[in-house]
């Protein structure tokens with residue numbers, strides 16, 4: 252078994268003491284490609300935010316072997332403000348901010364990398380287009396180009412193919428496979444079971460608690476998916492709070 256990239260140890264994440272993820276333990280090995288699957292409200296996005304460090308655990312911990320600076324995180328499109336007046340090229344170059352610093356000018360080397368990244372996502376010639384003028388699919392391509400500039404060893408994607416056309420999905424899945432071939436660790440929240448079965452070797456099934464985590468064929472069974480749906484019916488009425496010590 253390869254080394255751990257990320258380890259979850261009894262991880263519990265809550266909003267105002269209401270737990271959204273509870274007692275999750277396990278390891279994402281370096282170079283693994285994992286889908287997180289679960290019903291609406293299962294805590295999938297919350298789990299990614301906990302891994303990135305946007306939410307502090309109420310209990311347990313997340314350990315990232317290479318440090319959190321090595322994590323690139325793509326939130327759901329709905330959480331990204333597209334009204335900001337920025338050109339596509341600058342939005343992509345922002346992926347390199349750790350290397351160039353926020354206030355420094357973008358040099359020709361980064362400009363070259365931006366052009367390469369735009370070509371890789373099929374957006375050649377888009378560098379001077381305002382981000383606000385793009386379709387949802389084109390915008391998602393821009394965000395993937397920015398990930399290319401970020402060059403992180405761990406990539407977290409929250410519903411990356413939501414509201415994105417089929418062709419864009421196929422192109423971006425190719426990029427995900429390419430990253431996997433480069434031994435990056437990739438974790439993606441997904442709703443399309445066929446996509447998960449076809450492209451993701453490992454699946455983490457979440458329904459606030461961990462249901463199963465392992466090879467996709469063993470995890471995505473009719474019995475597990477049935478159990479998962481059953482669990483989602485329970486949590487709305489439960490609505491309990493964590494004790495003070497676990498806030």
Ligand SMILES: Nc1ncnc2c1ncn2[C@@H]1O[C@H](COP(=O)(O)OP(=O)(O)OP(=O)(O)O)[C@@H](O)[C@H]1O
Nearest residue numbers: 266267270271289290291292293294295296297298
């Ligand atoms: N910022 C927040 N403040 C309070 N509660 C939140 C917040 N974000 C999420 N929640 C709640 O936490 C629970 C888990 O939400 P989360 O978004 O992680 O689920 P999800 O599995 O990603 O759902 P979906 O598939 O619908 O995106 C839900 O009950 C949700 O209402």
